[in-house]
Amino acid sequence: MKKLYVCTTADLPPGGARRLDTSPAIALFNHNGDYYALADLCTHGSASMSEGYIEDDCTVECPVHTAHFCLKTGKALTQPATVDLATFETLVEGDAIYVFVPTGDR
């Protein structure tokens, strides 16, 4: 795993999302001051979850076919998605946001 600096907390306000050009691409969300990182590619199709809609119940809605995923667990909660999104650990140090991304190492 690699600790990747993303941005400052001021750069990602509540309700905001950002796509990280990692491999795989990661979507980072701010839900009421808590940061969640999920795989950016929807498990149902070729949609970028960072372009989805953050809901009050800590879910994100896919912008294409409106499947909902839990921001905390990545769980696919509604059809048409049936496969969960991968999740990635986040960390805030001071005002810096980091995501732990896979490196291929074990």
Ligand code: FES
């Ligand atoms: S592409 Fe996301 S639900 Fe279909």
